Amino acid sequence: MHLVAVRGVSKVFANGIQALDSASLDIGQGEFLSVLGPSGCGKSTLLRLIAGLTPPSAGTIEWPKGKPDLGFVFQEPTLMPWATALANVELPLKLRGVARHEREARAAEALGHVGLAGFERSHPRELSGGMKMRVSIARALVTGPKLLLMDEPFAALDEITRRRLNTDLLELWQRTRFTAVFVTHSVFESVFLSQRIAVMSARPGRVLSELAIPAPYPRTEAFGTSADYAALCRLASGRLAEAMATEGAAA
């Protein structure tokens, strides 16, 4: 059974722009799914719809097992600049009324999991871009969500930081097996991370094809330089090119 089923979902914004046109997508429990598409294809909108941050104009989003706890990681770290790293990670627990003692312990643990033990008392401005993103991930994971939605979280980071965060994210996923939906416009990132890629086209935004990435985990740097990886990237690039050609035909 699926964790969430997106069925023919459309989204038209108040200004008349159609971000999604009957997009459908099934997301299985515990899987790592990437949503790949050119910019402006409604990937972010799809994620916000799944999170319930905005209602669909048409279609439904079904939760066969009930809507689980979910975490959201934005493209920017989106931290509160006045609060320490610990207080930022504590936030979801605080808003749920968890007692201070417990939430401090859990937040410190979550920071430890993303490799930021010792930075509890730092303010966001004292941290590097990659570290801020780690805080953001720790905050999304602190409630122990079943579903983690990520909206191009590493797009603004440099290549080296990005690779390390990709590896660390996979490690976290293998350890706790949350369901991950990772939006990206990078073919390489989507192939490296996910079990399955949903390729989207733009104008109108819809899920055009799906592609399985059968490579086993753990995926390391070695996988990233293998011939298998290169072949899969070529395949995914082809699908993305098809998606973009559809867009040209529509326009």
Added chain:
Amino acid sequence: MSARIVAPVVMGLLMLAVWEAVVRVAEIPPYVLPSPLVVARTLVDDWGMLAPALWVTLKITLEALAAAVIVGVLLAVLFSLSRWVELSFFPYAIILQVTPIVAIAPLIIAWANDVDLSLLICAWLVAFFPILSNTILGLRSVDHNLLALFELYGAGRWRTLIHLRLPAALPYFLGGLRISGGLALIGAVVAEFVAGTGGNASGLAYRILEAGYQLRIPRMFAALVLISAAGIAIYLLLSLLSHLLLRRWHESAIGEDL
């Protein structure tokens, strides 16, 4: 840091020396332009009369500023919670702000029977708008993704206000507060000028008027020095407050030592 203090102090002393020299060399009489030393001596000699006047003016200023903070922040929060309240009331706040205080002061003095109260209302009217408009701006300048995050975790309006909007608005509020501090003093002085002709107030502005009638120009200067000093002190105190509250996180206060 030292240059920031030394440079203006040296400049000030130099200007005072030139002023003193010009007055002596040109033999300008004190009732036209008193020399700095004469002003200083008057300040000491008339301290018994000027100190209580300074206190009266300062008291009105601080009370008006406190009232401006309370009303300004409360209104800003109210406006941020309800679009309709804001649409209905904000234009009137602007009208209050753009009407010259000198023009409405007589009316306020006539309406409020108590002189102190009317002075307070005048000073408050001048001081509250920067706090209101800055705080509204701050409450609105919240990162949209952070708002989405609060929504995701089911925080209601109230907790979003306490944990997100108010802290995000703090730098803006403090900016408004610094402007309002100076304006409260100006409002208090202007109101005293208007009310002072009635003969009841005894703040610094009234002392200036009185000294003017009596052609005691050095005393006018001494009172003026006190008003400026009070304004500078208020500004420095509010800057210090702002620095202490923001130094850990806000760009405006980072790498800057008072």
